[in-house]
Amino acid sequence: MTPTLSFRGFSLPLESTLETAHGRIDERQGFLVKLTDGDAVGYGEATPLPGWTESLEACEHGLERARATISEEGLSEAIETVDDCVAARHGLTLAVADLRSAREATPLYQYLSDDALVGRVPVNTTIGDGTAAETADAVEAAVSRGFDCCKLKVGVRSVEADIERVRRARDAVGSDVELRTDANGSWTIEEAESAIEGFADHGVSILEQPLPAGALSGHAALRGGGIDIALDEGLLEHGVDAICEAGAADAIVLKPMALGGLDVAQQITAWVQQLEITPIVTTTIDAVVARTGAVHLAASVPDLPACGLATGELLAEDLARDPVLFENGSAVVPQAKGLGVSGLWSG
Numbered sequence: 001m002t003p004t005l006s007f008r009g010f011s012l013p014l015e016s017t018l019e020t021a022h023g024r025i026d027e028r029q030g031f032l033v034k035l036t037d038g039d040a041v042g043y044g045e046a047t048p049l050p051g052w053t054e055s056l057e058a059c060e061h062g063l064e065r066a067r068a069t070i071s072e073e074g075l076s077e078a079i080e081t082v083d084d085c086v087a088a089r090h091g092l093t094l095a096v097a098d099l100r101s102a103r104e105a106t107p108l109y110q111y112l113s114d115d116a117l118v119g120r121v122p123v124n125t126t127i128g129d130g131t132a133a134e135t136a137d138a139v140e141a142a143v144s145r146g147f148d149c150c151k152l153k154v155g156v157r158s159v160e161a162d163i164e165r166v167r168r169a170r171d172a173v174g175s176d177v178e179l180r181t182d183a184n185g186s187w188t189i190e191e192a193e194s195a196i197e198g199f200a201d202h203g204v205s206i207l208e209q210p211l212p213a214g215a216l217s218g219h220a221a222l223r224g225g226g227i228d229i230a231l232d233e234g235l236l237e238h239g240v241d242a243i244c245e246a247g248a249a250d251a252i253v254l255k256p257m258a259l260g261g262l263d264v265a266q267q268i269t270a271w272v273q274q275l276e277i278t279p280i281v282t283t284t285i286d287a288v289v290a291r292t293g294a295v296h297l298a299a300s301v302p303d304l305p306a307c308g309l310a311t312g313e314l315l316a317e318d319l320a321r322d323p324v325l326f327e328n329g330s331a332v333v334p335q336a337k338g339l340g341v342s343g344l345w346s347g
């Protein structure tokens with residue numbers, strides 16, 4: 001039986017604009033992907049993000065190519081036709097993995113790694129730019145919801161303002177909560193050095209992408225200042241080898257949507273861990289399908305730190321009920337067969 005591919009567009013507003021140094025995110029537009037093979041069905045999600053993936057139009061064209069190719073040539077050829085469209089490839093390969101793991105009656109994370117039972121994975125919550133008071137309130141509210149690791153967006157305001165935001169957040173939640181920061185490549189080396197000095201006073205654990213994506217030696221020079229340096233945009237710019245050769249990162253952020261799929265992201269996590277660099281899996285503020293796929297990926301990789309998987313709360317609407325519960329700073333991993341998201345595609 002030849003599998004058939006279908007997809008339908010969606011647009012999901014955020015609860016409020018996510019202000020980052022990389023730009024504003026108001027909504028997430030993408031495609032819910034459905035793969036049918038006999039009575040087996042698998043779901044994926046292709047949600048492009050400008051600056052991280054192909055455009056929405058290119059993603060749609062990629063899915064159209066894959067739909068035509070799957071019926072004429074087959075599944076692996078269809079995946080090849082979207083090799084240069086990372087979000088489309090993510091959507092197609094996630095649908096394949098969901099269908100195959102469901103058919104094997106195994107949860108997706110066990111399909112990805114033959115792992116024993118993994119009940120939960122540690123997560124960070126994501127706090128957008130805001131005033132010092134708004135930031136302190138947001139971190140305090142996150143901790144009251146059970147989170148013990150918060151990532152703050154920085155780099156939109158002055159370094160001094162960001163240091164004050166971090167100080168106020170630390171004062172609000174005390175020393176037991178992990179605070180991370182993400183500058184989305186907005187600083188010069190001097191600004192980054194000043195930020196690191198100020199953030200270190202308030203126990204910030206990780207500073208993500210302080211310098212532009214192209215910088216490598218600059219990031220290497222920032223390491224050892226008391227805060228781990230993580231690269232996010234830099235991974236897409238340089239790849240793991242160059243980052244490792246430059247000694248540019250303590251940690252690397254892996255976004256399955258931006259990397260082309262869980263399979264690619266999983267290979268990179270194993271590679272990165274071999275190099276004694278810490279992988280951190282995050283979403284691209286996706287809908288429930290891709291977000292749950294990222295939770296399964298994190299569950300398939302041993303010894304991960306808190307990952308950026310609690311972004312569902314940033315959305316005002318979603319495609320279906322979230323099968324992932326968050327409690328005590330962790331995501332409870334779905335144990336149903338496949339991805340574990342239901343009620344997606346009626347009719």
Ligand SMILES: O=C(O)CCC(=O)C1=CC=C[C@@H](O)[C@@H]1C(=O)O
Nearest residue numbers: 020125126151282283284285308
């Ligand atoms: O890492 C997280 O906590 C959640 C994901 C996240 O922060 C991002 C997702 C997509 C684009 C960016 O704004 C941002 C990032 O830079 O990591």
Ligand SMILES: [Mg+2]
Nearest residue numbers: 182208209232
């Ligand atoms: Mg980032």
